[in-house]
Amino acid sequence: MNHLIEQGESLFNELSEQSIAMQLVGDNVKVYARQNTISESLLLKIRQNKEQLKEFLKSKKKLPQIKPDKEALYQPFPLTDIQRAYWVGHQMEVELADVSIHYYSEVLCASLDLVRFDEAVQKTIARHDMLRAVVDEQGSQQILANTPAYEVQFDDIRHLDDAQKTTWLGEYRNARSHSQRSPGHFPGFDFSIVRVSDAQDILYASVDLLHVDGGSLMILFNDLYRFYEDASYNPEPISISYRDYALAEASIHHSALYQQGLEYWRNEVKNLPAAPDLPQLNVASQASRFVRHQFNITPEQGAMLKRRAADLKVTPTVFVMLAFSELLRKWNSGNDFTLNVTVFNRLAMHPEVNQLIGDFTSMLLIPVSHDQDETLADKVLRLQKKLWSSMKHRHVSGVTVLNELGKYTGNQGNVQMPIVFTSMLDLGGQGIPSNWLSCFGEEQFTLTQTPQVSFDHQITQLESGEMRFSWDVIEHLFPLGMVEDMFEVYEQLVLALIEDPASWKQNSLDILPQRQLEVVAQANDSQVDFGEPCSLLDLFKTSVAAQPDATAVVSGDTHFSYAQLDLQARQLAAKIIEHNIAPGSVIAIFMEKGWEQVVAALAIHYSGCAYLPLDVEQPVQRLSYQLENSAAVAILHQDHLLSQAQTLPVAHAIAVTLQEQTECVPDEQVLLQRKPAPGDLSHLIYTSGSTGKPKGVMVEHQQVVNRMLDINQRFAIGAGDAVIALTALHHDLSVYDLFGMLAAGGTMVIPQRDLRLDPQHWLALASRHQVTVWNSVPAYLDIFLDYLDTQSQAMSADAFKMFILAGDWIPVNQPKRVHGYWPQAQFVASGGPTETTIWDIYNLVDPNETFK
Template sequence: MKSKARAINLTGSGILLAAFSDVLAYWSKTPNFTINLTLFNRLPLHPQVNHIVGDFTSLTLLEVDNSIVATFVERAQRLQARLWEDLDHRYVSGVEVQRELRRQRGTYQAMGVVFTSTLGFSDMAQQDWLVNQLGEMVYSITQTPQVWLDHQVREEEGALLFNWDAIEELFPANLLDDMFSSYCNYLQQLATDQKIWMEKYPTLLPPQQLEVIQKLNQVNQLKTVTSEQTLDGLFVQQVKQRGASLAAIAPELCLTYEQLYQHAVKLGHQLRSLGATTGTHIAVVMNKGWEQIVAVLGVLMAGCTYIPIDPGLPQQRQWSLLTQAQIQLVVTQEALYQSLSWPEEIECVYVEYNPHIGVQRTLERLHQSGDLAYIIYTSGSTGIPKGVMIDHQGAVNTIIDINQRFGVTADDRVLAVSALNFDLSVYDIFGTLAAGGTIVIPTAAKAKDPAHWLSLINGHHVTVWNSVPALMQMLVEYTSAQSTPQHHPLRLALLSGDWIPLNLPQQIKAIWTGIEVVSLGGATEASIWSIYYPIGEVDPNWRSIPYGKPLGNQTMHVLNQWMEPAPVWVPGQIYIGGLGLAQGYWKDDEKTAKHFIRHPLTQERLYKTGDLGRYLPDGNIEFLGREDFQVKINGYRIELGEIEATLMRNSLVNKAVVNAIADSRDRKKIVAYIVPSETQPKLPEAYYPSEKEGIITDPVERIEFKLKQPGLRNLDSTNKGIDLPLDIDEEALTQAYFQRQSYRHFQQQPLELPEFSQFLSCLRQLSLADKPLPKYLYPSAGNLYPVQSYLMIKSERLTGVEAGIYYYCPRQHRLVFISTLTNAEGDNIYGGNQSLVEQAAFSTSD
């Protein structure tokens, strides 16, 4: 290895340092980090300095940046060049640098990995003499404060000797062993294989871990999935077998499989008569109800693609989605057809129940499994929704897997609590119908009412629950509060879409004896779900419920930035592959290309979720959340969910939410908000938080506080002010109190005073006939008093009003002048919104 190093102008220590850095980068979340290097810094301060026995070592901090793709030779040369440059500053030790960082940042920056090499320290004779004088080395250990891992290298009789001293308690079990084994193999390859010196991506993953990952993603082919199956086709198969069985139970009516089929076929013919054909996009705009099931089946039977749109969205949002999805046909309910506004080019069809419906003419099948089944719009990080295009094949694969894996049959009944525009509804409808089961549909007005859910579960013998954890938590809390014992038929709970509280599975099992609780995960972009974990006993040391292992015909990968499998315990990006992947985002090739990629080595098509995860030793994947949900405080990245999980382990805590807030100097600190347990023991007075002081809890005192109206500023009659003109319908303003929406619009021309007055009128007092106290559209928390509103008005931006700081008086609807406006007023106080403020005529603060 030394001869190879000399050939490329590298030292032996440089080679080992580069290899060590490669291993550290591979087992780290980031390839950019700092190593402490030990220097033998015997300065020539005295002619006899070489005769002194003592510790002349110091430390230098070396930056390692392996984010740049390069061969091993290039990485080693770049690292050695950086080291030579840093050594020019060795008179300032790494300890002093860390101290200075602490002074500037207010916190200690731990850099706990050390590399110590004595290669080339002296000639071999002197080195042999030192070793022989001390005798044969049989054991050694170094222990240094703030050092987590110390890599020591020396040469003895031509052999390379090295060891790692570490605080093993800081690392997960076997992680250091895997790293050290990989490092040894890496050095062996460098010594014997010339090709590895020119490789850009060294193979460092231990063979046993690679085997586990490969087994994890060995695709389990589902025999029932063929290229011919579609979502509506699965339903039609069940119609032939159980036409008289109940398919859907709604508050108004029940539908058998045959009745549901005939209504769907009738709608399909109607859509085709209006010009719908294969690939036509048809929006389904409906409240929760049996009509939704008829609508999506009818659209699919016509060979079209359904796009669910929530009727509760603002009109502008609805119209935007209709335009973006290129909708010309909408299936809706009669009440919504009458109450909603529709674009002129849209033609609406509404579903009606016909108790005497006859046998409809069979619809010729025009679509295949590779055609689009639905497009669901999800929120985009830019504020523009993304239309996720899912084909029949992907969705069919998922629901058949779930039904087979968890034994969902015709004896099951599923409570459909999810909204149609949320992809859990795809399983509620098509998964249930594919199994020959029955869909139980809540009343639209009570769709989020746990009392209504419990009534339906008991009344209709619901056996399968499918929702986000928060809805199950609501059901558990409501059910637990009932005074009479409950006997429920639930046997399977599918939870997905968010973190599952660690105590929730046990709470579920305490109510439903023998229930199977399953965690499911994935992305809308991968056909509902891609990964599962049956939840048995919850380990008290867990930070979260494991994400699990991939479903059939799907793959899950945790990859580092080089698109290689991350080692066990090491965070990486989660990628999904397999049959469930969406075709992309509707009319957004740029986003599709960014998120749906080809693996550079395997060429497998993958979806980049943007989530972080890591492999566990048993082959399961642990979900770590999104990287942007983490916070960085004092140089450390912190996962807030981990703190929440720790708080929840305390018997005194019922619920916990943790956030990071910043003070006026942008210094962040972690704040936890907790809901105490109802059964907490009596504690000494000192244990209760002092922040409770001053909170008004007595109802009479709250009314007296309101009557005082402390939020209003006391004005002197001599205050200079401007009476604002008011020309507004009081009734309209009253109605606006009950229905509020906010808008933002900037104009280039100066704002007229009447228009400005109307804008501020939303802050006026409102006197309501049946209310003894005035009301406000924007009061304080708890509606105790109006907030004080101040405005910074810019020069020549508001007609007739000079620049300055004003107080707005809601009782008199007037502006009260406070002070003049300086040139620097408002500079850099709005952070990321500063550019928006610069465009506006004025800004407000409360």
């Protein structure tokens, strides 16, 4: 029998989402739906599952049945969980609690009869007791037996010119759209009329939603309109009160049904991800002001959405929920999060429940996850099943579930789910009218606000057949332009899911806002003509020819001009060639920090080979692996490392020493034959690798040439510049120190090997040689800045104009610290893989920008 009830509930929920209501009358299932909304296939499905629906509807009768208590109507009664959350939340000194839950709308209509409208308001107040409800200081609510006569405010601005009217109406909206009322005083609503012309009024509605939910708003406006249009309209009084309903609903808490639901949610919270983590600014102290964004889809598109949802075997609400979830994932810090889903939970405890005004809202915490092997069609079906399974336990309020989540996480009382998804597509199935605003005229503006909510998504079916997608967002919490970008993408995403069935076969939809597309296009429009393709050696030789006497390398007491460095490299190349090493071979550089590394790299390129930088402090086993894996045929080493070099598995070990000018150099014809081509291998750098073994990254000349020329041009680095070469040769950042600076015609300043980690030595070198460029991992710069902070004397290294940081996380205070010493210097945050010489991305950091 349980499986029949479950199947019946699944179908009941599916039909409810499509605005189809059902009632058990005797032994028959009575179906209520708007004309032409039930297809033949759906009708057949209902008939085939009649027994399942009957068993489920019978099980619903296990809910307590409301017994009207007219004598106690005006006695205090407890707030529901959600009402108490709104009431307490507004009073708490926590983030986003400086607003009350509030609805505001403006409707442009034909001139209203003020007397008739006022009478209609009085009749509506008399019919619905919760319009006369207040909350006392102890947090109990009470329906007032007597209230002062309510007066509709009227203003006439016909005498103002158009500009004056615009200003007046703007100020009027600003004052009323975020108004707050004391829950302890009547009324909790406000209607006003502004006459803008002889033929037109604007009807303003402002309602505190503590006692009135979304469905109740529809009932309120519908009754108000019917009382206004027809003076003879005199419906039967509602035999039950919201007080009766609330007490009956509270009695469920002692039932087995409630305990089953509580057990379900206690297990569920163990696996709930956090709320969406969108980029936010640290502006919590600023007053909360909601801003509305909305778009409509046509009746045809709305009908297509419903057909697409039916094809996917989901409800239209879940269709939209999937679209919103995919949108959030694009801006969220991770793929998984929990969505706070509003449900209008009118329990069928009396035939007249759907006529009541009150707060029937609850919330479901729905986990949203992303599986890269899952299509959107698979994902939306999984989301539907999760929503249905959660709906079975909706008798446990979302507030209670949040408390359980807080207990489980050890954060009780501080768990917030500020991003909310609300769908009012299914309210028609509860007999609630959908033309609640359009009956008076054309809706001009609407805004909702909720305490401890920053982002409220709403989807509504309009009487015209259109669907309205709207967001109410506290925009100042988010980076400038972000919400607009998100909304633009959301509209495109919704339309793509409606109109393109192939989109559901994809894992995700890659849609960017136009503003970002333009930024990306502009950023990628970076083609520069650097002349004919060439090698890194060609760049160096160009600098040699342009300024042979300029200083190229400083390393301790050894200084090389470009001509001297070129001679040393060619002389060493002669030794390499003498060993019959073929062009294209890999030659290792096994050296400590020093000028010899520069000569070795250039000599290897002169010989038409690629260099492999080794870390002399690595174990022999790791070095041997790199040599064997790369098929290196020789090692260039410093004299004092000869014995270590000879233990490594290569055929040739060649010492690099300072050569006299009389030493022979290769014949130019020989060097020309060995000249590296742009597509030849320049070097290999071994990284840690993801498999536990070092991974050799092979880098060609042409990609490094492009990067070096781009950096030098982009940051105006030239012959007058100098870099302090702190980075070890086996790290990819060293590539710029060597080839970038020599291509610019600048000076490479190398620390002494025994002082290479001494910031005092760095400062001395920077001062003595007017170093302008710093290029390192952030940790080295922190060491330097920490040292400078301890010095009382004036800073003498004042030539720095640029700091490029990469290879690790950059401390958020580092840009400001650099700015304090070198206000004129640029701070560049950079990154990228070794394969592309690391600087794929960069950000020129504003020192005044705040990071967290």
